[in-house]
Amino acid sequence: MVKLNMVEAINLALREEMERDDRIVILGEDVGREGGVFRVTDGLQARFGDERVVDTPLAEAGIVGTAMGMALYGLRPIAEIQFDGFLYPCLDQITNHIGRIRNRSRGRFTCPLVIRVPYGGGIHAPEHHSESPEAILAHTPGIKVVIPATPNEAKGLLLSSIRDPDPVIFLEPKRIYRAIREEVQEGDFTIPIGKARLVQEGRGVTIIAWGAVVREVLNAVEELKGNKIDMEIIDLRTISPMDVDAIITSIRKTGRAVVVHEAPKTCGLGAEIIALINEKAFLSLQAPIERVTGFDIPVPLLKSEHYYLPNPQRIVAAVKKVMSF
Amino acid sequence: MSLFEDYYSLKGKMFQMLKPDGTLYSEMGAPLNDQETLQLYQRMVFIRLADQKALMLQRQGRMGTYAPVWGQEACQVGSAHALQKGDWVFPAFRELAASLMMGIPLKTIYLYWMGDEEGSRAPEGINVAPVSIPVGTHPLHAVGVAWAAKIKGDKTVTIAYFGDGATSKGDFHEAMNFAGVFKTPTLFFCQNNQFAISVPRKIQTASETIAQKAIAYGVDGIQVDGNDLFAVYTATKEAVDKARSGGGATLIEGVTYRFGPHTTADDPTKYRTDEEMEPWKPLDPLVRLRLYLREKGLWNDEVEKRLTEEAQKEIDRVVKEAEAVPAPEVEDIFKYVFAEMTPQLKEQMEYLKETLA
Incomplete structure (x- = not known):
């Protein structure tokens, strides 16, 4: 086992899978010679050549639209969209074509591709570089949405995403790209799409999170030490399809929940999760479910970013509120 | 014959006026008088120092990510000088020079990169839109404003600044097409600085020039030496006059070179060598203008020293002011x-x- 950060783990997963599967083509802005603005594809063009690791013209819709064509013809494209805020022009391709082609063609044409996107705030980046668009994507039929929360998870989930028969958007929480270093399983190992991860078992309250805020939840747990609150933490890993069973099983045990996400509150995934709990485990609830989220505003510039991001303090307050109901 | 016919973009000619040695190509003389030229040189000195200051502030942790204009001063100063106060400017994110020229205070620009939303607030009467980071999305807005001005019967002209990378975006082509169809008073100013972060111009488009993309949209296109203040000013002035008198849009490709990184977040040694940069160094827009002014007896080391000291003093004052702004509530x-x-x-x-x- 080697200790890697998330950038290194994703790079390793890409490298190993490209060795195994020569149908894989990586395409995007600055992914080749530069090795990606976050160095995620560092060294891959040198190893696999510029036909398999391709610097494209600057056109996000062009990147994912042509990736769809490649996938139709039997390649396994992995497109990189450099930052979350630049994913929006791709929504036409993703919503109207990539997510529909299997259904429209009655299974005759399929589109197994991966779109990797560094996402989320917290790195003091410029405007349009700190977005959390996951709810828009989860709301889009025909695509899967995967979000790793640690380096090892990133490797196993990315390999599953590449091998999945359907399009997967792989959102990489850039705030923790280099913040966590952990042992990453070597070789060919996968983590199934659609299965949540039980980060910590508990009986008092369920905290549901994904991506970078999982770490904030763990920090909140530290702060709550000594409060005798028995917390169960679920990292959803895949937000579409969501592991509803994992959520419901936990709620039946704890009866209380807090959902944490960085995206804006209104119509965020927290709303969907709470609706699911109401549908399937309403009678188990002992308190209204709390949400700790971003706000319904554009992510502020760096001087005000700390106002926006969910932090351990806000999570602690929500947990205490749920527990004291 | 108009400049745009003379330099029709398929002729493969780049419009130039000032040679790298500071002498003029043509007998026709300079388009600006000595006083104006010296004033613009002074602005360029100020801009270069203000740009370097921003890079330094970023390195010291006093500013966020910053996209330097270093090397592209003539493109922005020359083109902005051809506009009138009240004309609308749609910058990308490297337009410190054009923004200052149009009346955005340096303090405002610094505040933006320091991460304060107040940095996107243009003073009343200054029609410079906030920075547009999503590449190539804003030329459409320049077309829309110009179109509205036309509908309302105003003589307003608009300009969108963007780079070579932006010409790959669909929005850019839609903007050009609308401008052609509706004959809007719009200038598309492409600063072809040879790189979109690490991706060189030749990977960006198979077109021989960016200027020639205009042809397909029924719009005039011209390639100018973007490090030549006189050529940039002259071409832009002609495009502005044409737009204001109902002649429609123009695409200007300013051929220039980004001396600095894309932003402070990247390391250019990863994707370009010193040898690649070498031929561009003598083409520095400030050097060329300095040589011209020296020949005229308007520049010497003492003038340079005075301009630098004055600029530095003002920049330091602005930094102090920007840093004294209280944190947002x-x-x-x-x-x-x-x-x-x-x-x-x-x-x-x-x-x-x-x-x-």
Whole structure:
């Protein structure tokens, strides 16, 4: 086992899978010679050549639209969209074509591709570089949405995403790209799409999170030490399809929940999760479910970013509120 | 024959006026008088120092990510000088020079890169839109404003600044097409600085020039030496006059070179060598103008020293002022989302205030 950060783990997963599967083509802005603005594809063009690791013209819709064509013809494209805020022009391709082609063609044409996107705030980046668009994507039929929360998870989930028969958007929480270093399983190992991860078992309250805020939840747990609150933490890993069973099983045990996400509150995934709990485990609830989220505003510039991001303090307050109901 | 016919983009000619040695190509003389030229040189000195200051502030942790204009001063100073106050400017994110020329205070520009939303607030009467980071999305807005001005019968002209990378975006082509169809008074100013972060111009497009993309849209296109202040000014002035008199849009490709990184977040040694940069160094827009002014007896080391000291003093004063601006309040992130704050936003704001109490 080697200790890697998330950038290194994703790079390793890409490298190993490209060795195994020569149908894989990586395409995007600055992914080749530069090795990606976050160095995620560092060294891959040198190893696999510029036909398999391709610097494209600057056109996000062009990147994912042509990736769809490649996938139709039997390649396994992995497109990189450099930052979350630049994913929006791709929504036409993703919503109207990539997510529909299997259904429209009655299974005759399929589109197994991966779109990797560094996402989320917290790195003091410029405007349009700190977005959390996951709810828009989860709301889009025909695509899967995967979000790793640690380096090892990133490797196993990315390999599953590449091998999945359907399009997967792989959102990489850039705030923790280099913040966590952990042992990453070597070789060919996968983590199934659609299965949540039980980060910590508990009986008092369920905290549901994904991506970078999982770490904030763990920090909140530290702060709550000594409060005798028995917390169960679920990292959803895949937000579409969501592991509803994992959520419901936990709620039946704890009866209380807090959902944490960085995206804006209104119509965020927290709303969907709470609706699911109401549908399937309403009678188990002992308190209204709390949400700790971003706000319904554009992510502020760096001087005000700390106002926006969910932090351990806000999570602690929500947990205490749920527990004291 | 107009400049745009003379330099029709398929002729493969780049419009130039000032040679790298500071002498003029043509007998026709300079398009600007000595006083104006010296003033613009002074602005360029100020801009270069203000740009370097921003890079330094970023390195010291006093500013966020910054996209330097270093090397592209003539493109922006020359083109902005051809506009009138009140004309609308749509910058990308490297337009410190054009923004200053149009009247955006340096303090405002610094505040933006320091991460304060107030840095996107243009003073009243200065029609410079906020920075547009999503590449190539804003030329459409320049077309829309120009179109509206045309509908209202105003003589307003608009200009969009963008780079070579932006010409790959669909939005850019839609903007050009609308401008052609509706004959809007719009200038598309492409600063072809040879790189979109690490991706060189030759990978960006198989077109021989960017200027020739205009042809397909029924719009004039011209390639100019972007490091030649006189050529940039002259071509832009002609395009502005044409636009103001109902002649429609123009695409100007300023051929230049980005001396610095894309932004402070990248390391250019990863994707380009010193040898690649070498031929561009003598083409520095400031050097060329300095040689011209020296020949005229308007520049010497003493003038340079004075301009530099004056600029440095003013920049230091502005930095002090920008850094003295108090941190934004909670209200500041909520109160401008809508004309009137929604009940949801009010609730969220109150909640945030409570958590901070």
